[in-house]
Structures are given as C-alpha cells and as structure tokens.
Amino acid sequence: MRNLYWFKQSSNNGKSERRLSLGEYKRAVSWSEYLVFWGAEIKGEGEGEWSADMSQLFIGNKFASGRHSRIYRGIYKQIDVAVKLVSQPEEDESLAAMLENHFISEVALLFRLSNTNIITSKWLNQTTNLANFSFLLLTSHSVFLTFFVQFVAACKKPPVFCIITEYLAGGSLRKFLHQQEPHSVPLNLVLKLALDIAHGMQYLHSQGILHRDLKSENLLLGEDMSVKVADFGISCLESQCGSAKGFTGTYRWMAPEMIKEKHHTKKVDVYSFGIVLWELLTAMTPFDNMTPEQAAFAVCQKNARPPLPPKCPLAYSHLINRCWSSNPDKRPHFDEIVAILESYSESLAQDPEFLTSYKPPTNNSILRCFPRFIAGRWSASVEA
Numbered sequence: 001m002r003n004l005y006w007f008k009q010s011s012n013n014g015k016s017e018r019r020l021s022l023g024e025y026k027r028a029v030s031w032s033e034y035l036v037f038w039g040a041e042i043k044g045e046g047e048g049e050w051s052a053d054m055s056q057l058f059i060g061n062k063f064a065s066g067r068h069s070r071i072y073r074g075i076y077k078q079i080d081v082a083v084k085l086v087s088q089p090e091e092d093e094s095l096a097a098m099l100e101n102h103f104i105s106e107v108a109l110l111f112r113l114s115n116t117n118i119i120t121s122k123w124l125n126q127t128t129n130l131a132n133f134s135f136l137l138l139t140s141h142s143v144f145l146t147f148f149v150q151f152v153a154a155c156k157k158p159p160v161f162c163i164i165t166e167y168l169a170g171g172s173l174r175k176f177l178h179q180q181e182p183h184s185v186p187l188n189l190v191l192k193l194a195l196d197i198a199h200g201m202q203y204l205h206s207q208g209i210l211h212r213d214l215k216s217e218n219l220l221l222g223e224d225m226s227v228k229v230a231d232f233g234i235s236c237l238e239s240q241c242g243s244a245k246g247f248t249g250t251y252r253w254m255a256p257e258m259i260k261e262k263h264h265t266k267k268v269d270v271y272s273f274g275i276v277l278w279e280l281l282t283a284m285t286p287f288d289n290m291t292p293e294q295a296a297f298a299v300c301q302k303n304a305r306p307p308l309p310p311k312c313p314l315a316y317s318h319l320i321n322r323c324w325s326s327n328p329d330k331r332p333h334f335d336e337i338v339a340i341l342e343s344y345s346e347s348l349a350q351d352p353e354f355l356t357s358y359k360p361p362t363n364n365s366i367l368r369c370f371p372r373f374i375a376g377r378w379s380a381s382v383e384a
Contacts, residue, residue: 050111052076052153052164059083064172068099069233073167080167081152088159096159102233103154103161109209109232110151110163147200149220149230168228170221173279177216180283183309187355188348189225190280190316195341196227201273202334204229205266208238212264214272215253216279238266251292251299252285256326259296267328273337274323278306281316315344315358 255271287295298304
C-alpha cells in the first residue's frame with residue numbers, strides 16, 4: 001500500500017502531479033463492482049494469458065475519452081495503470097460487433113507486440129547461432145518497451161470491455177503541444193520526438209502491422225520526453241486490411257486513399273506521420289479552421305494540406321512534403337524516414353545550425369549517404 005501514492009514534479013510547467021491519495025484510492029471504483037453494476041458476470045477463471053484479475057483493479061479519475069471509450073487512471077496489483085473502458089451499445093448491434101472486433105484486434109496486437117517471441121521468420125533465418133537468436137529476442141522486447149505503451153492485461157466481459165496498459169504521466173503529445181505557443185517547440189526537440197515516433201512505426205511495420213490511426217492524441221509522453229505509440233484499436237495486419245470501407249478513423253490525419261475507402265498499405269501511416277511532424281513544428285491542430293468533414297473533402301478533392309510555417313527549415317519541409325504526397329508510392333518507407341532523421345541527428349551534433357542551414361541533397365549525394373537497400377528504395381520512389 002505504501003507504493004500507491006507519490007508526488008511528481010512536472011518538467012514542463014513546474015506543477016506537481018500526485019498519485020491517488022489513500023482516501024481517493026479507497027473510494028476508487030473496483031472494476032468487479034463496475035461489472036456487477038452493469039450486469040456482467042465475473043468468473044475466477046481467466047480467458048488466456050492476457051486475462052486480468054479484476055478483483056485487483058481499481059479505477060480512479062477519467063483523464064481522456066474517445067467516441068466510444070473512456071480512459072481512466074487506475075491501480076492494478078498496486079501498479080499505476082491506464083484503464084481503457086469500451087462500452088457496447090445494446091441498441092446498435094452492428095456498432096457493438098464492430099467495437100468488439102476492434103477490442104479483440106487491439107488486445108491481440110498489444111499481446112503480440114509485448115511478447116518477446118515475435119521475431120519474424122525472415123529475421124530467424126538470418127541468425128547463425130543461439131547467441132544471435134537470444135540477442136534478437138532481447139532486442140525485440142527492448143524495442144517494444146521503448147516505443148510502445150506496455151500492455152498489462154485485458155478483460156472481455158460484455159457489455160463493457162477493458163484494456164489495461166502502463167500509465168504515462170506525461171499525457172498525450174497533443175496535450176503537450178497545446179500547452180506550447182505556436183511554432184515554439186525547439187527544432188532539436190522536434191527531431192527527438194519525430195525520431196522516437198519513426199522508430200516505433202518502423203518496428204510496427206516490420207511486423208506487418210498498420211496502425212491506421214497515428215496522430216498526436218495516440219502518442220504518449222514519458223517523464224523523459226520519450227514518445228510511445230498507443231491505441232491499436234483499428235490497427236490491422238497488412239495481409240488482412242483490405243479496403244477502408246466503413247472505416248472509422250480521424251479525418252484530419254487520414255490519408256486520402258483511406259478517406260476514399262480505397263485499398264491501403266503501410267503508406268497511410270507515413271501520411272499520418274507527415275501530419276504529426278507538421279504538428280510538432282507548429283504546435284497547432286491540422287485544419288483547425290475546418291470541420292473534420294471539410295478537411296476530408298479538402299484533402300481528397302483539392303489536395304489540400306496544412307500550411308507549412310513560412311520559416312520552416314527545409315530539412316523538415318522536404319520530408320513532410322514527401323510523407324503526405326497524394327501518391328502513396330512516392331511516400332518514403334519508415335526505414336528511410338528513420339535513416340533521414342538519424343542523419344539529421346548526427347549532423348546536428350556536429351553543427352548546431354544544421355537544421356536551419358540544411359539544403360535538400362541531390363539524388364546522387366543522398367544515395368551515397370544511405371545504406372544500399374534504402375538508397376535503392378528512395379531512388380525508385382523518386383522516379384515514380
């Protein structure tokens with residue numbers, strides 16, 4: 001019990017944020033009581049390796065909400081957690097079925113990502129001995145812990161489902177950006193945050209997974225300003241995505257091919273990353289002068305994009321324009337995006353003025369800088 005509350009100084013504004021007090025903890029709603037209230041049955045037996053012990057879960061204050069979900073701060077087995085509750089509408093069977101599918105998909109992907117045994121056969125074929133294999137196992141798990149919100153447990157008891165993940169005190173990237181003045185985020189911090197996001201998405205795509213809802217609201221900050229990718233509710237395996245018909249995403253960040261409900265690939269996440277990079281530079285909401293529907297129309301019918309800042313460094317504007325290209329084939333893969341941002345980081349370490357003095361390289365010079373497989377892919381995208 002002594003580990004259930006503490007005080008933390010926020011590095012952003014100096015305000016203190018405390019854990020639940022003992023009194024608040026005692027008043028917190030037990031998940032088992034919540035389920036009983038809604039008429040759900042609680043069984044002692046689990047539903048698999050990810051099943052939560054609901055008697056150990058306590059729910060505190062709500063700190064975020066979505067169209068069909070609410071996210072609460074909670075305590076699970078005396079550990080601070082975030083608890084996502086998804087309610088199924090009894091009056092709409094089709095919506096209830098869709099939300100259940102999203103829940104199952106999100107839990108499956110989170111469990112897969114949090115499991116160390118997720119190395120692809122391609123990687124395994126490249127290992128030559130047990131030491132290499134063990135290194136890959138450790139590396140894959142380390143990548144998950146670094147770039148993705150850690151999955152704790154879940155419970156599937158209609159009409160309310162829950163997903164329990166680690167709690168990140170920094171909140172969402174969107175919340176952080178809205179606390180800043182427009183165009184005030186330091187360029188080196190923009191680079192650090194962008195590289196964290198790109199690393200996470202690079203790994204996600206290496207596992208054949210599309211996020212499909214990449215936006216600042218779904219990117220969470222740790223105390224050290226590291227970024228973790230969250231909310232896999234509408235993610236899918238690339239081999240099972242198909243078209244975007246009936247898809248419920250967020251128009252302001254959505255690629256035009258998804259808005260048009262066409263077949264889509266990993267490049268939809270690259271488009272969204274371009275919008276997120278614009279957010280980092282501006283600390284503003286994309287298309288804030290439009291409704292989501294107006295933004296969708298402008299993107300699809302007028303090829304509109306959020307306006308780049310007048311003094312936007314070419315290092316960023318060049319990459320953003322490639323990421324949000326209307327032609328998915330011309331968007332870079334995250335392998336290349338990571339290589340570009342890492343080269344920026346190395347150059348910035350040598351020259352503090354690099355980001356403001358950068359000029360886009362010619363095809364030949366950039367091909368000499370990148371590994372062969374990235375250079376070849378980049379060359380092909382330029383020719384396209």
